[in-house]
Amino acid sequence: DIQMTQSPSSLSASVGDRVTITCRASQSISNYLNWYQQKPGKAPKLLIYAASSLQSGVPSRFSGSGSGTDFTLTISSLQPEDFATYYCQQSYSTPRTFGQGTKLEIK
Amino acid sequence: EVQLVESGGGLVQPGGSLRLSCAASGFTFSSYWIHWVRQAPGKGLVWVSRINSDGSATNYADSVKGRFTISRDNAKNTLYLQMNSLRAEDTAVYYCASERPPQRYFDYWGQGTLVTVSS
Numbered sequence: 001d002i003q004m005t006q007s008p009s010s011l012s013a014s015v016g017d018r019v020t021i022t023c024r025a026s027q028s029i030s031n032y033l034n035w036y037q038q039k040p041g042k043a044p045k046l047l048i049y050a051a052s053s054l055q056s057g058v059p060s061r062f063s064g065s066g067s068g069t070d071f072t073l074t075i076s077s078l079q080p081e082d083f084a085t086y087y088c089q090q091s092y093s094t095p096r097t098f099g100q101g102t103k104l105e106i107k
Numbered sequence: 108e109v110q111l112v113e114s115g116g117g118l119v120q121p122g123g124s125l126r127l128s129c130a131a132s133g134f135t136f137s138s139y140w141i142h143w144v145r146q147a148p149g150k151g152l153v154w155v156s157r158i159n160s161d162g163s164a165t166n167y168a169d170s171v172k173g174r175f176t177i178s179r180d181n182a183k184n185t186l187y188l189q190m191n192s193l194r195a196e197d198t199a200v201y202y203c204a205s206e207r208p209p210q211r212y213f214d215y216w217g218q219g220t221l222v223t224v225s226s
Contacts, residue, residue, distance in 0.1 A: 038152075044144075044152065044216055045216070050211075055214075089212075091212060
């Protein structure tokens with residue numbers, strides 16, 4: 001199984017900050033990398049698919065990059081509604097493993 | 108409107124069984140692979156199982172293999188997860204999520220159903 005490792009596990013930031021979350025795969029997964037946002041008590045929501053494609057309806061302040069084993073999710077200017085937990089997921093193979101999550105908190 | 112609605116969760120004793128359902132509407136259910144993903148209280152997302160569009164292929168996480176069975180009824184637009192020999196560590200919110208080949212992402216998710224395994 002492919003292991004996904006996110007860093008950091010938690011992050012404190014302020015509204016307006018630029019933040020970056022990284023995700024590393026245990027083997028090359030090409031660009032088969034997705035990012036999800038989850039708020040407390042809610043289902044995850046797809047933000048980015050295929051490493052850098054923005055899901056319809058997702059604000060353009062979210063962006064993704066990377067290929068192979070190293071990937072990043074960037075939020076260019078944090079908004080109050082962005083404070084949540086973010087997960088990466090590889091879709092190169094089954095099982096579709098997730099990273100452990102990054103909790104983004106208000107500073 | 109696309110909807111996935113899980114049901115069937117609840118409290119069950121260790122060793123017991125439970126069947127979860129996921130009712131789909133608003134999209135062509137029979138064209139999608141469907142996955143189960145679970146989340147233990149305060150923990151991260153864990154992939155559990157997957158079934159392909161016509162139900163002919165299934166996959167399971169090692170932690171549930173031999174105990175859980177995924178199935179679907181495309182005529183009823185419904186997905187199932189039969190869970191047997193339940194353990195305390197199976198306690199989680201269970202989500203169903205859809206994936207439309209050749210795309211490789213989970214675009215629609217249900218709201219989740221809580222399974223609690225406890226005596």
